[in-house]
Amino acid sequence: MASNRKLLVHGGRVLLASGVEPVDILIAEGRIAALLKDYPSPDVDDVLDATGLVVLPGAIDGHTHFIPRDLEADSSDKPDDEGFVHGGRAAAAGGITSIVEMPQAYPSTVNARTFERKRALSERDAIVDFAMWGGISPLTSSEDILGQVRSGAAGFKAYTSNGDPDMPGLSDIQIVDALSLLRSTGLMLGLHTENESLLQAYQARLRASGRTDPLAHAEARPAILEIEAVARAILLAEYCGGRLHIVHVGSPRSAELVRSAKARGVRVTAETCPQYLALNLEDLARLGPYGKCVPPLRSQEEVEALWGYLGDGTIDCIASDHCGYKKEAKEPGRSNIWNAPNGLPGVQTLLPAVITGARQRGFSWEHIARWTATNPARLWHLAPAKGSITPGADADLVLVDPEWEWTVKEADLLNAQKWSPFEGKKMKGRVRKTILRGETIYDDTHRERITVDPGYGSFLRPSVPTGG
Numbered sequence: 477m478a479s480n481r482k483l484l485v486h487g488g489r490v491l492l493a494s495g496v497e498p499v500d501i502l503i504a505e506g507r508i509a510a511l512l513k514d515y516p517s518p519d520v521d522d523v524l525d526a527t528g529l530v531v532l533p534g535a536i537d538g539h540t541h542f543i544p545r546d547l548e549a550d551s552s553d554k555p556d557d558e559g560f561v562h563g564g565r566a567a568a569a570g571g572i573t574s575i576v577e578m579p580q581a582y583p584s585t586v587n588a589r590t591f592e593r594k595r596a597l598s599e600r601d602a603i604v605d606f607a608m609w610g611g612i613s614p615l616t617s618s619e620d621i622l623g624q625v626r627s628g629a630a631g632f633k634a635y636t637s638n639g640d641p642d643m644p645g646l647s648d649i650q651i652v653d654a655l656s657l658l659r660s661t662g663l664m665l666g667l668h669t670e671n672e673s674l675l676q677a678y679q680a681r682l683r684a685s686g687r688t689d690p691l692a693h694a695e696a697r698p699a700i701l702e703i704e705a706v707a708r709a710i711l712l713a714e715y716c717g718g719r720l721h722i723v724h725v726g727s728p729r730s731a732e733l734v735r736s737a738k739a740r741g742v743r744v745t746a747e748t749c750p751q752y753l754a755l756n757l758e759d760l761a762r763l764g765p766y767g768k769c770v771p772p773l774r775s776q777e778e779v780e781a782l783w784g785y786l787g788d789g790t791i792d793c794i795a796s797d798h799c800g801y802k803k804e805a806k807e808p809g810r811s812n813i814w815n816a817p818n819g820l821p822g823v824q825t826l827l828p829a830v831i832t833g834a835r836q837r838g839f840s841w842e843h844i845a846r847w848t849a850t851n852p853a854r855l856w857h858l859a860p861a862k863g864s865i866t867p868g869a870d871a872d873l874v875l876v877d878p879e880w881e882w883t884v885k886e887a888d889l890l891n892a893q894k895w896s897p898f899e900g901k902k903m904k905g906r907v908r909k910t911i912l913r914g915e916t917i918y919d920d921t922h923r924e925r926i927t928v929d930p931g932y933g934s935f936l937r938p939s940v941p942t943g944g
């Protein structure tokens with residue numbers, strides 16, 4: 477579906493491997509054909525004026541829950557919260573050109589059959605390109621895992637705790653078995669790391685004491701839940717040599733464990749999310765259920781420390797963990813925090829929040845591109861087609877006005893459920909255009925804003941080097 481027209485992105489400051497440079501990007505057949513220093517260049521059909529804009533590689537969100545609903549397989553009355561059409565529009569508006577969709581679905585993807593069904597449903601609706609996580613529950617067999625590998629899983633998600641009824645936590649031996657089985661595939665085991673027995677105990681105490689306020693949610697999940705599970709997962713990965721990825725790191729103390737594990741050669745990578753970089757306990761108290769996520773928001777001191785672990789390369793990437801819950805689902809948590817589900821929407825605000833926070837702290841555009849594009853492309857084996865502005869790569873670009881200051885307003889959100897924990901937050905740096913495989917998919921100035929139809933996005937199969 478790539479356009480055959482030759483397009484020149486002219487006049488922007490472009491993030492290349494060598495740094496930000498004033499080059500023009502020649503795009504042909506959906507790919508970056510050349511980086512040009514001299515203008516005018518020969519023979520193009522269109523010139524896109526990027527004067528005054530920073531051109532970054534399209535962002536890759538490694539952690540979304542768009543959860544397309546398979547109506548044939550699921551007759552329950554579970555709500556259709558997001559889906560690929562709305563989720564993809566919001567992603568495009570946020571400068572994201574590819575996502576890696578989590579295995580949750582109705583039904584969840586835990587074998588080749590459910591994986592293929594979800595892939596087909598998602599291909600019908602996709603706005604942005606997408607890879608898919610496979611899922612591992614305690615009932616998933618080795619054959620079910622390998623079936624998902626053959627179907628094109630880019631990584632595997634599992635839990636150490638019982639947060640998701642469809643995917644209960646794995647036992648330690650199941651984690652060892654999964655890491656060992658995946659070792660030869662080169663694919664990661666992405667773990668949601670919380671200690672279940674501590675969680676149950678803390679939660680029971682707080683409930684028994686009558687606490688129902690928002691901060692009780694954070695107190696029921698002190699950092700030790702995450703730290704213990706991260707430490708255990710790292711030790712298991714070190715023991716069996718598999719590739720471990722810690723999703724949504726919320727505590728700097730677990731980041732420190734990742735740092736020292738990396739230093740001694742353990743194959744571990746880590747992700748954090750904008751909510752842990754831009755929101756804190758005061759926001760949880762203010763937002764109530766609309767700030768309820770897992771792990772919970774932490775203190776501003778911990779927020780600042782996480783930025784440090786991004787800066788030194790301990791944390792590899794930033795993903796949204798986008799969950800598009802309906803307000804009706806969250807609202808009961810206003811009077812009693814326990815009555816709201818865990819999760820926040822964030823696909824549209826991911827890149828702006830990272831740009832804003834990173835620049836406030838003196839980080840460069842190179843850092844921003846590394847955390848949001850280059851590293852995710854490497855972790856989920858989407859490079860070299862994705863994640864960098866290099867000749868031969870897909871022409872996936874986001875054009876950002878670096879000086880534009882704006883405020884997050886729910887009315888501007890394109891996801892299905894119009895709310896955001898970032899509502900009212902000031903951002904500096906605005907996405908003006910998002911280009912996927914040479915096609916503009918989002919245009920800030922266009923009346924419709926989204927300029928492609930559902931189905932434009934394609935399934936991405938990981939390009940895993942043979943032998944893992």
Ligand SMILES: [Zn+2]
Binds near residue numbers: 539541578797
């Ligand atoms: Zn998640």
